[in-house]
Amino acid sequence: MRILHIVTGLASGGAERQLHLLLRHLPAHQQCEVLALTNPGTVAAALRADGITVHHLGMRGNRDLGALPRLARLVRAGRYDIVHTHLYRAGLYGRLAARLAGVRAVVATEHSLHAGVIEGRPVTRGVKGLYLAAERLGTTTVAVSRQVAQTLHAWGVPQARVELIPNGIDAARYHHPPADRAGTRARLRAELGLPQDGWVIGGIGRLVPGKRFAVLLEALAGLDGAARLVLIGEGPERAALERRADELGVRDRLVLTGERDDVPDLLTALDVLAAPSTEETFGLGVLEGLAAGLPVRHSACPALDELPPGAAPQARRIPSEAAAYTAALRDLRDLRHLCRPDGLGADPLPRPAAVGHYDIVRVAADLGALYDRLVRA
Template sequence: MPTQPALNRRILHTEWSLGWGGQEIRILREMEAFRARGWHMQLVCREASTISKRAIESGFQVSHLPFKSAFHLPTVFGLAQLIRRERIDLVHTHSSVDGWVGGMGAKLAGVPMVRSRHLSSPVRRGLNSKIVYDLLPEAVISSGRHIRDHLVQDGGCHPERQYSVPAGADTSIFHPGVSVDGLRASFGFAETDQIIGIVAVLRSWKGHEILLEAFMTLAKEMPQARLLIVGEGPQRPTLQRRIQEAGLEGRAVLTGHRTDVANVMKIMNVCVLPSLKNEATSQVLPQAMLVGTPVVSSSAGGLTEVVADGVWGRVVPPGDVPALAQALREVFAQPELTQKMALRAREHALEELTFETQIDRTEAVYRKLLS
């Protein structure tokens, strides 16, 4: 917890997205953490969004605006009025559309704005990027060091306004002592089965199909190999069909959305994140590390900031099925080395990748702008 008392300031988060994934989860978790520290947190978003429903359920004051486009003036003026009416001290934006709208609304209302950059996709140097990442915001919080460096070196942004705050995991939830009683059996797995797992929204760029192809190879070599796919999303029908076509029903299981992620991670022999692109850093990898589960990751985006190859886990090129299959073979063929890396990974996560550290770093940015 911070050594300084709460400033009793009012923070307004904005989010254009209708969906529910890592970005939206991070926003809501940060709002909950800051509320626990004595800050007043509000959200403005689209009425049909999942984050609206979840934030209301969590007891937050939620306002709705249309966010029809980045330059939708009724939303800009409506947001400025909301900021003044609610006596907001700082606006924190997260997506492209609300980054523009939130920035302009904050300027009209005369309050500072923080812009978060959650994705690792390149930002083109040009006037638009200069405005939204350098002129509108007083600070930009990137989800990884490589994103911050890219905005400075390639985007032409002022370095003193750029901050790197990787996502962290909650040590009260993700720890080696989580219960696993009966969990393997609930998925139809035996205690001796070797479980390869992935926890991610079922989106194409998360690399589920790459992992499934690698698993098809391993399944022929390792009779006890099992695949556990945790999450929900648009790729589910495709993955289900491929599992059926490969005759892997019972060996590859789609769990759907789970609320007991820490417990499920604990029964995995290895947790894999084979993302193809767009990864800033990861919320899943620190979670697995803190639970004590070995990890294999692709090198997409900023994932190598979380997993150093051969130190805290194994890293493979994005989309490389043979390399991923080989890395997974090594996990099971070299158990002592795998366990040593898992122990080092947990120590690393405790030092750098906890949720408490994430909130401390974000709060430091807020305090600097509000001092």
């Protein structure tokens, strides 16, 4: 079975990293290739390192209609059994190109969809109309959470066309034996210029307004000078965050790592994961923090909302306000110092049930079964 995944870009965002992870765990008989409409970033390099063919269409913008016939020709030449699109622009162009090329099974995953927001942008009447027109060209739309599925239904997408398959995490990659973890933690703290015995807060995700990382900068300003903030990711909000850090007087306590493909290792350098976003459709970063054994303070995580309360006892939901994060982070720091007066990093917390529920092996098996059903049909 030949499958082409079409994605808007391959920078190191949540949807892009999720695609990479899925391709590592799909059944062996499902041979996948990836096409990026634009911006083949670090995830493209990682996919190629895994032996996966990556195409780059070189699309110049949302209205580059000349890209459509090129895309259709590539799909037709590849003789794919399934085309699977990811993210809004890829969903528009990819589903139409797949139909023009004669592909009968066309899947799209909705990674970031709310009632009035898609991928961090407001949903206008035109955006919604285009989305629904493209959706009708597909076979199945995959929702990564019940929240996304409910939004699709509210927009008028029939329930029979929606499949709920959540995001997943490679739980095994976040487990470090104690000696290895201590060494990795020390090495990465030195690399990032972090004090070995300091209190380090972390955030994961694209540097975009919806992630609300400025809340963490304001919280950092309310903590003592030994605290540091590490933001793992890249995006258009980088310069604005740097300016805000300057205004708050905490620029020298902020570390921006840029795009990284070693997130499981980077998490060993942290003491707590903070996620102030209020517009999550899944909450992948929260689960990554839990898998790494970190306490987590977050403001939205549909993935946890769909599980019993005891599935992640080390995660606590708090308002997306600087004062709330300052208080919560200070309490965690004081507890850490009470447990470890020497100031050294605490041992990782036990892995909660939520991590096992969203293990990528289970999620990829569900997606593979969907592909098999579509091809048989």
